[in-house]
Amino acid sequence: METSLTASQDEQLKIVIVGHVDHxxxxxxxxxxxxTGSLPEGKYEQLVAIAQRRGVPFEFANLMxxxxxxxxxxxxxxxxxxxxxxxxxxxxxxxxxxxxxFLKNMITGAAHADASLLLIDANEGVQEQSRRHGYLxxxxxxxxVVVLVNKMDLKxxxxxxxxxxxxxxxxxxxxxxxxxxxxxxxSAKNGDNIASHSxxxxxxxGATVLQALDEFKVPPLPTHLxxxxxxQDVYRFDHRRILAGRIESGSLKVGDRLYFxxxxxxxxxxxxxxWNAPSSLVAGAGESIGVTLAEQIFVxxxxxxxxxxxxxxxxxxxxxxxxxxxxxxxxIGKKYKIKLTTQEIECEVKSIEKVIDASTLSETKxxxxxxxxxxxxxxxxxxxxxxxxxxxxRIAETGRFVIVDDREVSGGGITTHILYETRVAQPVSENxxxxxxxxxxxxxxxxxxxxxxxxxxxxxxxxxxxxxATSLERELFNRGMQAYVLDGDNLRYGLNANLGFSPxxxxxxxxxxxxxxxxxxDAGFIVITSLISPFRSDRARAxxxxxxxxxxxxxxxxxCPLETCEKRDPKKLYAKARxxxxxxxxxxxxxxxxxxxxxxxxxxxQETASESVAGILDYLLQTARISDTDYEI
Amino acid sequence: xxxLDILENQSIFILREAFNKFENLAMLWSIGKDSTVLLWLARxxxxxxxxxxxxxxxxxxxxxSMIEYRDQLVKEWNLQLVVGKNExxxxxxxxxxxxxxxxxxxxxxxxxxxxxxxxxxxxxxxxIVGVRRDEDPxxxxxxxxxxxxxxxEWNVTDQPPELWDQFKTDFEPxxxxxxxxxxxxxxxxxxxxxxxxxxxxxxxxFANEKGERxxxxxxxxxxxxxxxxxxxxxxxxxxxxxxxxxxxxxxxQDKESEDAFEKLRRDGYM
Numbered sequence: 009m010e011t012s013l014t015a016s017q018d019e020q021l022k023i024v025i026v027g028h029v030d031h032x033x034x035x036x037x038x039x040x041x042x043x044t045g046s047l048p049e050g051k052y053e054q055l056v057a058i059a060q061r062r063g064v065p066f067e068f069a070n071l072m073x074x075x076x077x078x079x080x081x082x083x084x085x086x087x088x089x090x091x092x093x094x095x096x097x098x099x100x101x102x103x104x105x106x107x108x109x110f111l112k113n114m115i116t117g118a119a120h121a122d123a124s125l126l127l128i129d130a131n132e133g134v135q136e137q138s139r140r141h142g143y144l145x146x147x148x149x150x151x152x153v154v155v156l157v158n159k160m161d162l163k164x165x166x167x168x169x170x171x172x173x174x175x176x177x178x179x180x181x182x183x184x185x186x187x188x189x190x191x192x193x194x195s196a197k198n199g200d201n202i203a204s205h206s207x208x209x210x211x212x213x214g215a216t217v218l219q220a221l222d223e224f225k226v227p228p229l230p231t232h233l234x235x236x237x238x239x240q241d242v243y244r245f246d247h248r249r250i251l252a253g254r255i256e257s258g259s260l261k262v263g264d265r266l267y268f269x270x271x272x273x274x275x276x277x278x279x280x281x282x283w284n285a286p287s288s289l290v291a292g293a294g295e296s297i298g299v300t301l302a303e304q305i306f307v308x309x310x311x312x313x314x315x316x317x318x319x320x321x322x323x324x325x326x327x328x329x330x331x332x333x334x335x336x337x338x339x340i341g342k343k344y345k346i347k348l349t350t351q352e353i354e355c356e357v358k359s360i361e362k363v364i365d366a367s368t369l370s371e372t373k374x375x376x377x378x379x380x381x382x383x384x385x386x387x388x389x390x391x392x393x394x395x396x397x398x399x400x401x402r403i404a405e406t407g408r409f410v411i412v413d414d415r416e417v418s419g420g421g422i423t424t425h426i427l428y429e430t431r432v433a434q435p436v437s438e439n440x441x442x443x444x445x446x447x448x449x450x451x452x453x454x455x456x457x458x459x460x461x462x463x464x465x466x467x468x469x470x471x472x473x474x475x476x477a478t479s480l481e482r483e484l485f486n487r488g489m490q491a492y493v494l495d496g497d498n499l500r501y502g503l504n505a506n507l508g509f510s511p512x513x514x515x516x517x518x519x520x521x522x523x524x525x526x527x528x529x530d531a532g533f534i535v536i537t538s539l540i541s542p543f544r545s546d547r548a549r550a551x552x553x554x555x556x557x558x559x560x561x562x563x564x565x566x567x568c569p570l571e572t573c574e575k576r577d578p579k580k581l582y583a584k585a586r587x588x589x590x591x592x593x594x595x596x597x598x599x600x601x602x603x604x605x606x607x608x609x610x611x612x613x614q615e616t617a618s619e620s621v622a623g624i625l626d627y628l629l630q631t632a633r634i635s636d637t638d639y640e641i
Numbered sequence: 642x643x644x645l646d647i648l649e650n651q652s653i654f655i656l657r658e659a660f661n662k663f664e665n666l667a668m669l670w671s672i673g674k675d676s677t678v679l680l681w682l683a684r685x686x687x688x689x690x691x692x693x694x695x696x697x698x699x700x701x702x703x704x705x706s707m708i709e710y711r712d713q714l715v716k717e718w719n720l721q722l723v724v725g726k727n728e729x730x731x732x733x734x735x736x737x738x739x740x741x742x743x744x745x746x747x748x749x750x751x752x753x754x755x756x757x758x759x760x761x762x763x764x765x766x767x768x769i770v771g772v773r774r775d776e777d778p779x780x781x782x783x784x785x786x787x788x789x790x791x792x793x794e795w796n797v798t799d800q801p802p803e804l805w806d807q808f809k810t811d812f813e814p815x816x817x818x819x820x821x822x823x824x825x826x827x828x829x830x831x832x833x834x835x836x837x838x839x840x841x842x843x844x845x846x847f848a849n850e851k852g853e854r855x856x857x858x859x860x861x862x863x864x865x866x867x868x869x870x871x872x873x874x875x876x877x878x879x880x881x882x883x884x885x886x887x888x889x890x891x892x893x894q895d896k897e898s899e900d901a902f903e904k905l906r907r908d909g910y911m
Contacts, residue, residue, distance in 0.1 A: 112802035119804035296653035415811035
């Protein structure tokens, strides 16, 4: 039995261990290995012997500290990786340094991870790097985080110490829209709550570290997103002219017409090339392949092949969140090189909107001309030539980049607030044009005494979307406004009756809902959509559709803990999902991606439905001013 | 994609980045399993071709059948081979087997200095090497694109950041960059891949009649076989799934001091 191999045993999950210096990261890793019997033979004895010879106490930490300087100083300088397995799957453990001076090494380690364990010393509590690392994990796109409160033995295993750290750090993470999976009180030194529950902390009813590790999910490859195939090189080793590259998102097949941005030229895929591999007419995200084209056109490294229906954003100027690791500060006006997928273009910082101290989240008020080492900033970049890129929330792979300063990779960043203007300029067919009727948007607004708008409610099943949507519609209607609810289930009765629940179909379901909502809003209605819409990329596309249609869009997160939703279970769907009767159910077997910048968040576990509705009305009628009649006619 | 597909696709991506970025690129080939897998991956990346020379640093103390095997594959796969040797040290007889140097010193002269000579002679600015993170704690700290200064030294305390597959590809004249496309593989992965691809591998890795096989290959005087009955690739895989001893346990030069291997690597060893 034990030798039989299943697919999941070959699954590999990469975990980065982060936290403030001396909060016990390396010790924790050593302990984890010792407790799970994963240490190489003789390693433990060897470490004990070395410690004795040097006359220092034995440290589990030395397992990971591979450099002499690290052992001498008892500090991790550079990130390292080490492998171990549980019965469920294999893990790569990435130990990242906690010292501020080695932040670029921490980022190097964390950028490769699927999930993270963040350690906080119970004795010292939340420190500068605890917060900075939390924020950087967020920027690096690592959404699965478990927080370990270490050294509980120094605090007599006192639950109140643990709870107060949990409360403080949870509040911090909430500000940056990170929702930790759980908090676990541990003692790495003594092995409490690591491989098994500790009798020293009977009050801890939650998971052990090993259980929490096995709960993490391997993030799926972005196959369901739009095709992005950046060209790495063009080879002519023999009679074939092969365009080589890795598909970053989506998929392509023989016969597809590819558009190469920024040039916009197109050609059809003739063959997909691989060597010593089964031939296939399709290729998807993550595959390093080659293609040959039916008609020869000029293509070079840096161009991004896409399908006609979903081009990237082509722009010279864009806003981004950047973290800086360079020896000299990032300066406005200075020339740098940006590397985004295989594109490399000279660029400069046009303006710095905000510099954020990642450890306190406080913003510097005065105007800044530079970003110092280890700072994070919101800024606008201007490239010498247009880049093909995406909003990081839509396609992460083509929405992130590094900045090179004098031969050194010195900064990393993610794009924000990207507008897809090219979509408007590239209609589905040249023979189709949008008919502009005579009745203008402002005429309709004048008659209705309000603008059209889309109020996009997103949240778990059972969070209260339908209840809120229904009574909001009533409230607006009673005020003489044009309001209508677009409900996910209702759409599936007709327009979307041909769609199932595969990731592609769910995504298409949302796209259609968004398109319909746009038309309604264009007709002057206030549309309230009630869809789980769990993926950021889908909601980002909805926002983009509204932007194109010049429709006001408000993303409202109906925030309610999973446990509460499951308890309510109005449609008895959670019960079915738990029983395995429904596959890919949001919250149970499929993730819900919390909105990063919603226009409004409603906590329906803590307030009544009418309070929630009042909250929206307040926001809409005052802040968003959709009933403002002070407009031009 | 399964775990081997993920590893393979990542390595191909790195090889293609290296080929695009370095005019004078070479790949080190020790005839061992790792660099032979690397060679196989290069043929994958470049659709059956290997568009750069292979460098073999020959200490002349290699196990004899390794050289035979090397020359055979060079012919079969149509490879360009460059052989590097530290002729002076060999001529003057300053080596460990001749009793004139410690194992570590001998490694330094024959392999590290031998490599340095070849790189200088051919002006290689990018060198692809098949090291893996799971081999040794210092290799665990390596980057995919790892710079070496004019004296081939590795500055371990100030390495470039590496994120989102954007690598350090700009370098000062006189320096070079080591490229490590197998960094994220484990010893077990290497064998699983050899099995999946039905790739050839030098027979020294399989158990002989005495019940011994090599797990890691190097010079004959400093490399010792392990006890094993694994005669096929699947048997080696089964053996590795059980073992708890380290791969380089049969390599004597690592054991002369606590940080022997780290010192060698800082100075430019692979």
